Amino acid sequence: MAVDLGGTTIKSARYNAHGIPEETLRIPTPSSKGPDAVVAAVVQAAAALLRPGVRAVGLCAPGLIDTDAGTVRYASNLGLRDTPLAAAVADAVRLPVTLEHDVRAACLAERQLGLGAGVRDLLVVVLGTGLAAGIVSDGRLLRGATGIAGEFGHIPVHADGELCTCGQRGCVEAYAAAGALVRRYRRTGNTAQTAADITARLDTDAVAARIWAEATDALGRALVTSTVLLDHQRIVLAGGMTAAGDRLTDPVRRSLRGGLAWRTAPAVDISPLGADAGLLGAALHALTATEAAPGPGRACRDAPAQAHTSRTA
Amino acid sequence: MAVDLGGTTIKSARYNAHGIPEETLRIPTPSSKGPDAVVAAVVQAAAALLRPGVRAVGLCAPGLIDTDAGTVRYASNLGLRDTPLAAAVADAVRLPVTLEHDVRAACLAERQLGLGAGVRDLLVVVLGTGLAAGIVSDGRLLRGATGIAGEFGHIPVHADGELCTCGQRGCVEAYAAAGALVRRYRRTGNTAQTAADITARLDTDAVAARIWAEATDALGRALVTSTVLLDHQRIVLAGGMTAAGDRLTDPVRRSLRGGLAWRTAPAVDISPLGADAGLLGAALHALTATEAAPGPGRACRDAPAQAHTSRTA
Structure with missing residues (x-):
């Protein structure tokens, strides 16, 4: 499953093995309430769609993203700076969590399915x-x-x-x-x-x-x-x-x-792929972390997904 | 050793193991005399500096270069089109010969020695x-x-x-x-x-x-x-x-x-590196073909050199 943290809306989706969304959620991004509220909303968007069988959660966000560290280094529209977003979600869902730049995630989806x-x-x-x-x-x-x-x-x-x-x-x-x-x-x-x-x-x-x-x-x-x-x-x-x-x-x-x-x-x-290419790409990015990417070839080989697990596990 | 085929001048050099030129040659490029004359001049520039111990010859040229095939696909200033330059030199010198774009060769030299x-x-x-x-x-x-x-x-x-x-x-x-x-x-x-x-x-x-x-x-x-x-x-x-x-x-x-x-x-x-960075890069490019690149690291790993040997061998 995946969560796309946008400037206006947080979108999340749980996908089946064919890349088709089984369930989706859209909530407003509480940017005006500060970084803690934004992180909490992302955690909520992930937790709400969590079901047994989900193997990993892929996040994507705009701005300056440190994929390896799983942090949003800087995102002016979101009011985030050095925010360990992947770890925060991993704490809540107890699954591997990855973070990618939203446009690069869309690019990944385009390569694999577009x-x-x-x-x-x-x-x-x-x-x-x-x-x-x-x-x-x-x-x-x-x-x-x-x-x-x-x-x-x-x-x-x-x-x-x-x-x-x-x-x-x-x-x-x-x-x-x-x-x-x-x-x-x-x-x-x-x-x-x-x-x-x-x-x-x-x-x-x-x-x-x-x-x-x-x-x-x-x-x-x-x-x-x-x-x-x-x-x-x-x-x-x-x-x-x-x-x-x-x-x-x-x-x-x-x-x-x-x-x-x-x-x-x-x-x-x-x-x-429509407007949800970033969301789909975030899910594909997370799948590489569990080494179970679907489809032919290894479209993500150049974007080695780093999975972040719970800080308290 | 290396030959840099330029629009005005053909430069060649034989290098020692430290990348220092032991002998150099500069001859005018006979562009006005047609493609055969240009190829013959490149062969001459290579043959003139050939000595026992030379392991490979690296060529570089401007224009549209097919490194894998060793051909100049198109170089308007030189009047060349689909010219198998590497094979022509290999026929004469009976050594592995590579061909690279002159600017990419300069870039290679800059990475390895600049x-x-x-x-x-x-x-x-x-x-x-x-x-x-x-x-x-x-x-x-x-x-x-x-x-x-x-x-x-x-x-x-x-x-x-x-x-x-x-x-x-x-x-x-x-x-x-x-x-x-x-x-x-x-x-x-x-x-x-x-x-x-x-x-x-x-x-x-x-x-x-x-x-x-x-x-x-x-x-x-x-x-x-x-x-x-x-x-x-x-x-x-x-x-x-x-x-x-x-x-x-x-x-x-x-x-x-x-x-x-x-x-x-x-x-x-x-x-x-001065004006001869392309020439030096062409030599480095050729060295990768003999798997004997000097210096630390593998600066040429992304530019897999294809060596061309004699067509008649």
Whole structure:
């Protein structure tokens, strides 16, 4: 089973051996009540779905994740810093518990059960409130020197452009993430709650159409950069914004091809795994800790899962 | 021993067991005389330095290199396409021969004998006529889906900016490579033969100073991009332009730090290996084929050298 600790919602699910959820739970993330409340809510989300036969619990969270230690080193949206999340859950459930970065977990699921199967050079971009990516090169998931490789959202696409939440200017996230879309649209005096409100108006609202065009163009430019550095075979788009379908992929493919005249552009497709790819990936990650990963091959071989057991056991 | 096939010069060297050249040779690359003449010149450069005791020959070349097959798939500057260079040299010297991309060879040398020793997340940027990089992530040299990972020069840094030789606009190479510096400087009506002519005038020539500032700023921006995607521990600058020393590193470090306000910037230093890092790396690459790599560790473990022996043997 798995728990996905998000900025707004904590999702948990108990899976059968085929990766199909048997039971799911969604509770709000109590970020405003402090780190102890967040940890307690994650423990609760895990304990509520625990049944005999569950072999391991996989957690995933955004931010700076220390997979080996099972700790959230830093997650600004969650108010967590050096939080031993895996150990806290292991104390409660008395099972092996793993912790992975949410986007890398989604990448793992994509490789095992989605469009990334058999792809040795893969980019999975998760388009959510923010923007991040999982990078697979020569069959291995990249982590980087401090564990934060794949901060795709902060690729600069316009020198001295739009101000990003990171403090820099011109990051792709400041144009193409759902949060930026809503922020930029509202700034024109229009109202929208979500990115979907904007994409629903593309044919009738010139402002929505312009902001969406700037978003997909920025995303295409960032994908050009990523492709020249990493030579992807395939790019998979995931996360809530992929509900836009062809309205997303058509202009992004155009922008990518336009920036790669001298080489073939990699394929760009929308993930078939939906919004719960991170949750599913966290479960797969935990399974590797019990050395019982299902399916062909060893998709997780590059992400050696460290299982954390109870501190008091 | 090793042969470095460059666009202008073919360099060869025979090394002793400590990586010190015992004998070297430089001959012009006869690119204008067609591919057969280029191959013959490489064979000549290898044969001329051959002595008893040489165990293997390492070749390196720019362009699209198939290391496994030992062929140059495509190198526009050299006029080569699907050229079995390693086999041609092996026919002549009757020794194991390997072929590696020149920048990846330089990266290998940097890891084994330069500033990359022990660095698991490394970027080596070679600043020459063009711009390319070797990327090491988690201790492994990245190659990409079609073998052209590290095309650092074509990272777009200015949307709709300067025209690049690749046909795109705004590539970092169109600002920061030696060729671009000379081109941009001449366009102002001034004369310069090399990038060094320009860097020699930085204190007295406002045009030279502006073009250099734009070059180092563009390089810093591209390094920001590379760092957010790959989370480098260390960045090493190599190639002819590094002769500029602090005039290069000071503004590049400033530009990099300026674009990474939200995280620590990796260290940026100039390679101590000089302009022959590619040649030295080619020799190291060949040594792995004879399983006799010197020095501590197995710096080449991620670049399994394929030795090519004579086709007629």
